[in-house]
Amino acid sequence: MNTHxxxxxxxxxxxxxxxxxALRQAGAALAAVLDPATADEAQVRAAAPDALLVVLxxxxxxxxxxxxxVLADPSLLVLFDDAEVAARRDGWEAARWARHLAAKLQGHRNVLPAPPAGSAPDRDFEQEMQDLSMEMAAMQPLPPAVQGSALAQPEGAVVVAAGxxxxxxxxxxxxxLPxxxxxxxLLRQRIEGGQYDRLVRQMQRAAQMPVVLACAGEPLRRGHVxxxxxxxxxxxAPAGLHFVEAAGEPRFAPLRPGDSAMLLLSGAPPALVDLALAMRMAGGLALGQSAENCFDPAASQALAARGGEADSLAGISRQLLQRWPA
Structure with missing residues (x-):
């Protein structure tokens, strides 16, 4: 095994x-530890790392x-973490994060440590999931929506849930994605403290599409995150889909399900599995992130257990582009 x-x-x-x-537990070697406020690109290059972990x-x-x-250098594996989350990790969560880093660095699937004592698999739950999958397979497909009304056929969107x-x-x-x-x-990722403007800035560095904060009253536009x-x-509304104020978690109900996708990435709430499956039954996409290099695959695994599909991140991108060519 190579030491990164x-x-x-x-x-x-x-x-x-x-x-x-966590990196030491993951078997990695520390090339250097630099303060981003005082360091520069030359210092990063001089350390000759294989991977770069940025704590934001x-x-x-x-x-x-x-x-x-250097962040855009294809020869470097670049990982990001949140400082507030990292500072609080301990116990089993810290061990799981170390396994996650090892999986990222070594490219294997061994992400999760053994669960705490007393947390054996719930066989009743597994049987319930199997029974529910069989019931869903026997259900009749939903009838097509009524044609001719703009409100009956709103455009769809891609919902991305993560945690x-x-x-x-x-x-x-x-x-x-181009x-x-x-x-x-539509990216729904719960953030403690509500610093969503910060998440916008972080994601804009990775996306080719413009990334903006959803605000009540604003319309949904194609090609925007x-x-x-x-x-x-x-x-x-008659003018089309727009954002509104709402209590609780968003349900994304007005999206045309046959023209939409629900993506359950690492840490997505398992409560969204029902929404994803309903979207899939109406002709849309319901995809979870495969367990490989996935820190928290609970929602994705629940989706797959009930008839959904898990795929790699590259595979998810390909499926989106096959459904909606740019």
Whole structure:
């Protein structure tokens, strides 16, 4: 097994300390640990790393422009983490993150450590999922929507749900889609503290499409990525789909399901599996991120257990482009 040389770009503190510990547990060698506020590209190059792990906080994010060339270097594996999340990881979550890093660096599927004692698989739940899959297979397809009414046939969109471990997955997905992608992408990723404007800036660095914050009253436009914050959902009006204020989690109900996709990436809430399956039954796409290099595949695995499909991030991008050629 090759030992990867990883350079960490992070400010001093608990997040950096825990990141270094996780990399050592993952079997990586630290090429260097640099403060992004004071380091430069030449120092990164001089350390000759195989991979670059960036721990993001507002100061680090503001300093990323001077590292754009090295971040775009195809010979380097680039990973991102959130400083607030990294600083809080301990116990089983810390062990799982170390396995996730090892999987990323070595390209294998061994992501999860053994679960805590007493958490054996729930056979009743597995049987229930099998029974439900059989019931769904026997259900009749939904009738086609009534033609002729603009409101009966709103355009679809691609909903991307992610959580812990999701930023890297979302970056890879967005990087594989062209600027002319002919549908809107709606990114729902819960963030503690509600710093969604920061997520917009992070994702814009990876995406070819414009990335904006979804705001109530604004219309959905093709070829745009919308970061959906708390309290916002999709609504419908004679002029077309737009964002509205809403309580609770968004349901994306006005999207035409046969012209939409629901993507459950790492850390997506399992509660969205039902929405994804309903979309699939109406002719849309319901795809989960495959377990390979997926930090938290719970939603994706639940989707697959009930008749959905899991695929690699590259495979998901290909399926989107096959459905909606740019």
């Amino acid at each position: 040389r990883v350079l960490v770009l992070a400010r001093a503190g608990a997040a950096r300390d825990r990141t270094e510990m 906080d507002p100061v680090a994010e503001a300093a990323l422009e001077k590292f754009e060339a 812990i471990g999701g930023p890297d997955a979302v970056r890879q997905l967005l990087g594989g 600027a002319a992608f002919p549908r809107a992408l 919308y970061v959906v914050p708390d309290g916002v959902d999709v609504g419908e």
